[in-house]
Amino acid sequence: MKLPKLLLTGVMMCSSTIAADAQSELYPKHFDLEQVTLLDGPMKKAMDLNIEVLLKYDVNRLLTPYVRQAGLAATTDSTSPYFQWLTKHPNFNNWGDASFDLSGHVGGHYLSALALAYAACHDTAKKAQLKERLDYMIGVMKDCQEQFDEHHDGLYGFIGGQPINSDWEALYRGDIQPYKRHGGWVPFYCQHKILAGLRDAYLYGNSETAKEMFRKMADWSVNVIANVSEADMEKVLDTEHGGMNESMMDAYQLFGDKKYLNAAKKYTHKKMLNGMQTLNTAFLDGKHANTQVPKYIGMERIGEANNQSYTTAAENFWKDVATNRTVCIGGNSVNEHFLSEKNSNRYIDQLDGPESCNTNNMLKLSEMMSDHTGDAKYADFYEQAMWNHILSTQDPTTGGYVYFTTLRPQGYRIYSQVNQGMWCCVGTGMENHSKYGHFIYTHDGNKTLYVNLFTPSKLVDKDFVITQETDFPNQSTTTLTVGKSGHYTIAFRHPAWVGKGFSYTVNNKKINHTEAQGKAYYIHITRNWVAGDKISINLPMELRYEECPNLSDYIAFKYGPILLAANTTNGKEKLQNEYGGEGRMDHAPGSMAKSLNLTSAPLLIGDRSKVLERIKKERKKKLSFSIDVSRKGIASYKWNRLTLEPFYAIHHDRYQCYWYQQTPEHYANSSMAKAEALNEALQARTIDFVAPGEQQSEAGHEYSYSMDSSTGEFRTEHYRDARPNGYIQYTLFNKERIAQNLSIMLRFNIADMGRKATLTINGKPIADITIPATAKDCDSNGFFNTEYKIPAEILKDAQQLKVRLTASTTLCPGIYYIRLLKGIRET
Template sequence: MKYITLIFTLVFILSSCVKKVDNSTAQYFNLSDVKLLDSEFKNAQLQDIAYLMALDPDRLLAPFLREAGLETKAESYPNWENTGLDGHIGGHYLTALSLMYASTGNTEMKERLDDMISELKRCQDANGNGYIGGVPGGQTAWDEIKVGDIRAGGFSLNGKWVPLYNIHKTYAGLRDAWLYAHNETAKQMLIAMTDWMLDLVSGLSDEQIQDMLRSEHGGLNETFADVAEITGDEKYLVLAKRFSHHEILDPLIGHHDELNGKHANTQIPKVIGYQRIAELGGDSAWSDAALYFWDEVVNGRSVAIGGNSVREHFHPKHDFSEMISSVEGPETCNSYNMLKLTKMLYPTFGNNSKFIDYYEKTLYNHILASLNPDNGGLVYFTPMRPNHYRVYSQPETSFWCCVGSGIENPGKYGEMIYAYTDKSLYVNLFIPSVLNWEAKNTEVVLETKFPDEDKVFLTINPGEKTEFELHLRYPSWVEEGALKVLVNGSETKYQVSENGYAVVNREWEKGDKVELVLPMKITTEQLEDGSNNYAFNYGPIVLAAKTGTEDLKGLYADASRMGHVAHGKMIPLKDRPVIVAPADNLPSMLDKKDSDKLAFKLSGLYPEKYENGLELLPFYRIHESRYNIYWSQATDEQLNDMIRQVEEEEKARIALDAITVDKVESGEQQPESDHFVKFERSRTGYANDYHYRETSDFFSYNLKNQDKKGRFLHLKYFDSAYPRSAEILVNNKPAGTIKLNNGDEDAILEKIIPIPDSEVAKQELVFKVQASDKNASMQLIEVRLLTKNEIQ
């Protein structure tokens, strides 16, 4: 998306003079002050309530009870909940119940929340030190850390799978149970658990804590800052600052983008914490760093739906090719956290509507689109790859991070619709809802069929005549001078504020009607790298086409560690639909269909199977189907060259994928954790747009030899200018040797190694790289398990 500066400053309407409007800092209403009316957001909220009720609290509590030495009432859930990240969903569940109770008043949410808190209090009491957690064998790791024995990596801390990230969910859940559901016990538990952390790190130096923070730790700095505000005790703010990772913070303060190759959702919560600390501690440099990060991610690293990252990592801003080729596109958790950061930055930086423009784009096109409207199933990856599809969670099988954040999202759909100051009401989003503005004794009813229609209707109902300024967001997608405001049927002059709002000031009476007309049009959005890939928007809504329902393998995820990835057949990119027209003509290729619902016909497509065109709908309304969001564009002259280039690029990769049984991208957090990585004296790195892992001892992955078809290992690694050597073992049986010296550091090598005959019939193969002769191993980029040697 192109950076939106103050484009509204010079908007004129009806020949009125533009005056600067006082823009004091806006505040948000409580969730309980905003109730959703019938809409797709309301339906998603109802589906989420059903999903929350389908989860068994006793199974979510099992890891906490087990680690506290108490008898469990049910077995743990599967998937991530019993393979190392035990208990993380329990923390998310506390937040989801709290938010939903605040938003809807649903008493079942409150009853479940109170019962969960009661059981977790038993765990805290049994632990006897303030700690609550489901980290398997966590006490051993905490004991080691307390005495300074710290062994940290991106996804591992003292041999545990991101234990700090895990317990952050518990911290956040307790905080939200207090802030949104007013559970006093949760507040006291939160403080006690924070005191436990204070004691845990009391003997550690700042350098040791920074070393520990190399492991993913969620937004612990944010929650510790929240505890400082809740208690009024400065010591917790000091703790929050100590838990702020300077490897990320310091470059941001200096306005240096060093995000390439970094695990995206590890970084966003850290930045949320920087902003929270700045709010409480008054450090404008930290707040400026958060804004710089937001700008870099939103305006240089995001796609049309508002999401970011490929395979969970930030790719180079100049190269979005993997965004189009990979099936592991933007991760929903990233957008969840980017919206959280956006909400914080909006009042800090002058209530600027550019923040709402991004919030709206991402809320509709990624967050709402990530929930199945028929059953509440939640999405992890949203592929931008043409003709691919999404996978949905199930309450009994799926316990990924995006399930945790996903069950939270519908409970806070109402958080940004409105904001206020002492004399102003801001209408930011056009979602049907009722606002109770208690301070003004005023009800506001917002009704609309947006985006199917371009009109929004507000009914203002004060208890008695009341004067205030009504700030109606002037979206970036409405042309200058095109927005209209009618009050009680008559077109009304309005002022335009520098931060992007149409402002009407009057004394309001009960029953006053405001009509906002927001003309929408088709626009295109090119990928940020300048490649010929475009998305269509209608106003803020991303349009997409259904392209088929064949081979939707794993559409509803099972309990496997990689069940969240859409593993069905990848349609070759050479067969994707291409728009044959000059880039400037793209908007004219769409014709609006005569329908009550938003629908367009896209013509001018290649190849022949698309010659009759495709129907484009709002992406958030497309589910359980393959789809197309980004469209390749070519003129007649460019088309043949494009097809030939794509065929050459895809041919070798598709052939390799066809004989691949399993693979691990080394150095990437989720692929490695999904294959139960183990290591000693090992590190990950990033070079030439590739992640890698190396070791001076060993590292290993558990490869899945499905149907026992695997026969060969395919290794991809960097060459080396100095001596490197390693032994390759399978189930501790020697399989081959890698020796490097005097090579080109930038060159990428590949090698095929047969699996030992004694191991080929086994369903699980432990692939191990063992450094030899005191040299470091090669820098491994990827290992694949193949059915045959593709070199032959």
């Protein structure tokens, strides 16, 4: 990359190296990423591919939002590197559009990703390329930050990409209203990504310049809310704000000033802190999942500074998510939200399954919990989520990233493309594949070396040198070779999943051990180690099944920690929209993929106690099994036998992770087939769909609503309503420009009996609506759907339909979803 002359001085400053132990300033029990070398295996392969992908991104376009907001792009000096910048480097859509702008969030992630990749990479040439690009970014961002050096009304120290500078100035004055008007743009969420990027550029990229930039931006973060009351701050924190409390703890640990600790507490959402002082397994129901996880990461960090209530909240949160809400891949949530027990069917029904960002953050929280407790259960969780979710979210061909991993039987993934989709899971995806070495080994000073994960790797530290050789999970053994003599302890993990026959030897001598099967713990060996000593560990893996959370009709199969899944198409189908583009919802299978009827999937009908007998290990392949999915006497059923293999290895095909498994009697009496037939018919008619109250769906449909509009959840479904005379509006897209026989379907609940509103489409009245006391086809929870024909004159050449519900003198009826449908339902 040719550097603009203006930036050369700044880049040279960034390039000065510092002590490689900067990471231990924040993570004192971890080794620096440079000290761990990944050896040949799936993790190294993923990391190497990801580095290639990172270098394909257009760094200037990722920087454009900051250049624009700093005013640098407005220069008329033709000698400036920023002259005509916006023309040369047009802004990415940044996962937004004219009505929704997250500009700058991916740039922050990208800065972190470059720093992590630089630290983890041991290829000299690639390392130099990553460093050059990292320093270039810091140089441009430094110029942007310095533009505000004389600004004393709320922007000193600021770097940002959203076109809302005036909102920050208002917030600095204590006025939260402008910020709230852009709450759907999640402004602090975007700022957190930039803070984290600067932090990582120092910790992993060895940039002192980034450290000072981080300090200035941390000061901005303190100052911008200094005049916001505690009550108003709680309203600000009702909007997704990333890990702002974590960033303030980063600053506190790096610089030692208590103003950052106080800011971390102010940036902590007290509703979520107080709500998790006891383990309440319903508290998280319906909440936007990844909004919450970073909050508790910050709480855990605050708790480490002797604030027990924060630690308690983080521990209870982790336990609830890991124990009650984690599915077979190690992820959680559907449509970005935590499910209640009553709507757990959505793990299977819905296409938009667990979000990658959630798991990225849960791994980070698990590392922290492991560090302060020493409990091996956190490493057990980490291992399964890493292998089954994080590793599986990379396209092994293109290196593209996955947002939602659908768990609906016979679903498939949608991958991002370089310089197109700028989704949040692209941002965390950029980071994920350089972090595999971060938790393989940890330590407790110079006395104990912990081996947390079984991954081929080499650690070189002043106190410990060790090489781990393994083909795990293809083989169930690993060997640790000591490379540094001394008296210390090596502690390796005994996983809860390990089967009968677990054993280990030191220098080929078997060590007696009383095993606690089914429990995760560390085995400690203390001795005078001599270079060349070997520990050989046998970790027998056994086949087992796990039930879907709160949905026992569905099970998944694990072999040790590895999720086994079946490829149900094997390249025989061209998958619809397998690669996402720049579209706002291109990442979502629910919007872009083609689903199949649940009753057409392979079923396991029979006695559950005998289900494992259906599975046979294939001798010729390392981690391959065959499963008998036949059903005798059912002529329409096409399945017979399928291959089970690691889920992370299945790509570019439909797959099955969860299997319907019940007795013939149970299946015959179930409502699954009937419900699925109705749902399939509705999906076939659906052209576009918006889920009010769900952040990403609203943002993808150019939402607009009156300031008094609010969202909530009623009987497990999300809604949006408005006060009298208020309104709710979304744009639905008729991409095929169908000019006749279309309708709008609205979902209401009779609990809103008597509420009135007017429905208009593109400004033309369609219907006056009054919610009745009873309704045709009303379900047991009071929900009903109603359709309204769209007049032909509206559809003429109409690709976009602005659907508005305007309240009369009553509250606006709560709207649960809106669908644009083909055809008119017969009444």
